Amino acid sequence: MxxxxxxxxxxxxxxxxxxxxxxxxxxxxxxxxxxxxxxxxxxxxxxxxLPQISNNIQRAKTWFADAFAKHNYSGTYNYCYCTKSSHFKHVLDEGLKNNIHIETSSAFDIDIVNSLKKEGKITDKTFVISNGFKREKYINNIADLINGGHQNCIPIIDNYEELDLLSEEINGKFKVGIRIASEEEPKFEFYTSRLGIGYKNIVPFYKNQIQNNEQVELKMLHFFINTGIRDNAYYWNELTKCLKVYTSLKKICPSLDSLNIGGGFPIKNSLAFDFDYAYMVDEIVNQIKTVCEEEDVDVPNIFTEFGSFTVGESGxxxxxxxxxxxxxxxxxxxxxxxxxxxxxxxxxxxxxxxxxxxxxxxxxxxxxxxxxxxxxxxxxxxxxxxxxxxxxxxxxxxxxxxxxxxxxxxxxxxxxxxxxxxxxxxxxxxxxxxxxxxxxxxxxxxxxxxxxxxxxxxxxxxx
CATH class of the missing domain: 2.40.37.10 (Lyase, Ornithine Decarboxylase; Chain A, domain 1)
Incomplete structure (x- = not known):
């Protein structure tokens, strides 16, 4: 038996x-x-x-490189690590061996960035994508980073006040992104994410606060849904809506050149786990290119912010x-x-x-x-x-x-x-x-x- x-x-x-x-x-x-x-x-x-951190980063880079080659995609791919998944120095040290970038979510995250810069682990060319709801300390730390010469720090606008707050603290021109407030799955207790600005309000927001503002350059549209990247109708529908906003914005904003699709890759939680990462990346790249060609706009550089996928399987x-x-x-x-x-x-x-x-x-x-x-x-x-x-x-x-x-x-x-x-x-x-x-x-x-x-x-x- x-x-x-x-x-x-x-x-x-x-x-x-x-x-x-x-x-x-x-x-x-x-x-x-x-x-x-x-x-x-x-x-x-x-x-x-620790080696599993580098292993997963390289896996993701390979999937995007393969998809870019297959679809003759002319943009670049930038892998960002979502620090809130694990802020530990040994995690960042391992991840940064792989030529990646950083996504931050709070004021003290910028202190970590400054520490890594002092050690030479990151440079002014490293993208620092600053998400989250920003108030005084976070605003000040972002401004200090940009004023110190880190031009690739891109604060992602989460609400209507942040642009003015940043403008008051930053000397000269700076780059920004806008986060889309995605609609949540029907089973959620609320309809729309508390993070970001609603789909219908993004183009008006750009026209009212950015288009004629010589200090600000819009570079990125940020898209993320709470349930992560899944092969279901909900995800593909939200991605399509995001791409419609991107192409509409791109037509009136030449400086916009990047689409951040956030994080959300699942990690293995069972011996029966089965997720076709390569297919999902291929289809995301294909859909981005298809919509851009239909709307006759250049394809964006693609950013991701994988956190759990980067560090989860190492622990x-x-x-x-x-x-x-x-x-x-x-x-x-x-x-x-x-x-x-x-x-x-x-x-x-x-x-x-x-x-x-x-x-x-x-x-x-x-x-x-x-x-x-x-x-x-x-x-x-x-x-x-x-x-x-x-x-x-x-x-x-x-x-x-x-x-x-x-x-x-x-x-x-x-x-x-x-x-x-x-x-x-x-x-x-x-x-x-x-x-x-x-x-x-x-x-x-x-x-x-x-x-x-x-x-x-x-x-x-x-x-």
Whole structure:
């Protein structure tokens, strides 16, 4: 009988996969022996596999290069990293090895840009696309960057007041973009995004505030929808509406030469994940060119702002199953030695799904379980509702430690969880490890942050 955990995975998915495979009884991730990592650093544990950041950037660049060649597309492609997905220096350092640009969303982001400039990681030629609702500090920081010579900083106008606020602080001419307030999917609780300016108002806004303003040059139209890039009627309909605005604006604004289609590439959240990235890029490029040719305008340079796609698949979290509680005749709770609310807040806040697999004991029998965190909070769990399918893991044995991993967790979890700060029920943040490869391809590891101590939390609390 096929009663081992590996049999269950073989029957359910194509396995092994590019990043996941077994050696003996234990799971390997991008060639990382996870049990050795646990033996060296313990659990709970978070890690970032930095080479995957460069890998995904290069994949996207290749898809756009192929699509441009196929359709004889005359514009350029610019890959921007959306810093809010993960602001950590090691993430930016890795990403910037690949000749990319930056998208910012708040005042302090500009301080990160200035720090990277001092180190020579970016230059005045690097595009800094400044999104978000802007008030005094953000406006001042953008103005200081532009006044200091960074002419490729392009603030994206989010509301009608921002242009005047920027004009007051910036010396001389500067470039801007305009963000389209896209219409949300019908299932949303509201019809139109709070971000940007409505489709019908963009051309009038340009005519009233930019067209005769010698200080301002409109360079970019920014388009993004909350659900991301998906092959469905909703996405293609919104893209078509965006292109109509672009071509209408281009006819009266010669300086407009760039279309920013935002981010939104999905990341792998299941062993059954299937998304044809190359097809989506090809079709986006094809539709942009087709509409521009129909309207007899030049095709735009294309910008993207991939955040989760850049950094998400580099991250992972490892926990130990401490104990199993049989709460009734059907429900078994495997208790982990950390908290989902604090270490993977998206599983709790938005029911986000991550790939979850055991690290060891794949050649043993399995059982259906629920996973619970350490906090005294009824919502600190990860079950079939979040996971879509029931959770099956190797059977719990008190004398046989079981470790489980959550993968592709690299985007947002640290910032949303409040890295280095207070944690719910004062459950400490785990140790965080950075994994890199040297020039010979050998794995190297270093501790980025130790597990929080009681003193760290008590100091924040004022004790």
């Amino acid at each position: 096929n009663t081992k955990y590996i049999d269950l995975i073989d029957q359910s998915f194509y396995f092994p996969q590019e990043e996941f495979y077994l050696e003996g009884n234990t799971l390997q991730f991008h060639g990382i022996d996870l049990m050795k990592l646990i033996e060296q650093y313990g659990a709970p544990l978070k890690f970032t596999y 992972g979290a490892i926990y130990k199953v401490l104990y199993q509680k049989q709460q009734n005749d059907r429900e078994k709770w495997n208790m982990i030695n950390s908290s989902f609310i604090t270490t993977l807040p998206d599983t709790w806040a938005i029911n986000k799904r991550f790939i979850m697999l055991p690290i060891n004991r794949w050649q043993e029998g399995y059982e259906r379980v629920l996973l619970g965190g350490l906090t005294c909070d009824s919502d600190d769990y990860y079950n079939s509702e979040q996971h879509v399918n029931a959770i099956y893991l190797p059977k719990y044995h008190k004398d046989k430690p079981l470790y489980i991993g959550f993968f592709n967790t690299g985007a947002y979890q640290e910032t949303i969880g409040g890295f280095g700060g207070l944690q719910h029920c004062l459950i400490p943040s785990p140790k965080h490890i950075l994994i890199q490869r040297d020039d010979n391809g050998n794995l190297t590891t270093e501790v980025f942050a130790e597990q929080q101590k009681s003193e760290d939390l008590l100091n924040i609390l004022g004790y």
